[in-house]
Amino acid sequence: MYKTMRRLPPLAAVRVFEAAARHLNYTAAAAELGMTQAAVSYQVKLLEERLGVALFRREGRGVRLTAAGEQAAPQIARAFDTIDAAFGRLRSETEAMLSVSTTHTFANTWLAWRLGGFQMANPGLGVRLVTGDQVTDFAREEVDVGIRAGVGPWPGLARDMLFPIDFTPMCSPGFLARHGGTIRPEDLLTLPIISPHDPWWPHWLKEAGVEVDEDVIRPGVRLDSQAHEGHAAMAGQGVAMLTPFLWRNDLAERRLVRLSDLTSTRGYGYWLVYPEERRAVPKIRRFREWLLHEIGKDHAAADSPAGRGL
Incomplete structure (x- = not known):
């Protein structure tokens, strides 16, 4: 069953209309959206031309909604509230779960033994461990950080050397x-x-x-x-x-x-990697700090005679 294609006006213009309808002032709408007043006026005009009906009329230093604008404004506001709620749920779910990808070897010999400590220190955060020896594709897979073996660098990824x-x-x-x-x-x-x-x-x-x-x-x-x-x-x-x-x-x-x-x-090392643009995401920052601290502690212990098995 095929659905009829939606005949939506430009969404950028709709967003401007919604802000201007709330403020009844182009200057205030421009400040909220990070635009100029002229850009707000242009987007409103573009929308009115697309619809073939006036949405605002000038009144002193501000604007008022026309009958058509008053009819459309509450429905558009509800639509934006629905969109915001949908993405808000996604943001909340994303921030509540950290997904870590690593090799079978690192998971079985080190990370799985310690990952519970990170979760206990961050009780509001769930942790999912994904193991495999294939390289993670951050653009396609739902993974926040990877711990991989290699020589690097990897384009678009920030990286921290863990150990050779x-x-x-x-x-x-x-x-x-x-x-x-x-x-x-x-x-x-x-x-x-x-x-x-x-x-x-x-x-x-x-x-x-x-x-x-x-x-x-x-x-x-x-x-x-x-x-x-x-x-x-x-x-x-x-x-x-x-x-x-x-x-x-x-x-x-x-x-x-x-x-x-x-x-x-042979020049290889284990690295923590994550998309460069997500460096400041709180859950990634907290995991990075925890991992580097734990690796550092184990490095010191590994250098002792007992740790070297000698």
Whole structure:
């Protein structure tokens, strides 16, 4: 079923008419709308020409509504009230919910464990966590902020560096004990490796002085995120290449152990990103301040011997 196309006059002119009808003064209407008096007069004239009827008549320094204007004004005012209420509900719902997008790894190893603290500090704000490794499209998705891995920059987005992504081999204490209590870098060429297809492996091994043939495909369990790799390592399934910052608690509590002091990086980092024009939105500002504070606290703890798992 097709609806008849609306024959609406220019909405800018209708908005001017509504303000002028309330104030019965073009100067006051202009001040409210941030326009000149001449612009208000022009928009009213444009609307009258479009409708073929006069809406105002001059009276001293002000104006009065004609019979046609008096008939239209209350209906237009109610229509604007309805529009304002509709958008007001949307504004209220939007401000009452913060939507955060991040990777499976960051959600599972860090954010999900702490996000409740932010919500408790902001009891009037709901928080929704969306996880996925695809890049968020802020123009199309209902997401307020993203926490993503990469090198940046991203056009149109403000960004805050959270921490660099570095990596080093880790395994469970039980796995280490089963292999003599010490695993040298060259031993990793023959031991069970988790996600051996990961390009971090040859990068770290070369920095450790071990020559590797990158064309040789090694057998092993292949997992799709560092979160899964870390848990597989804790289960004793092999050695995983992991980011120490994300596994600080597991290192401190000896669920994981590092095999070397050497950490490598390929220039990636974790970043908080959000549309540049939304920088001052209160809920985004509060989340940014909270996140940077919490990351800073964990950075300090991660630099301690216990946090490094040493």
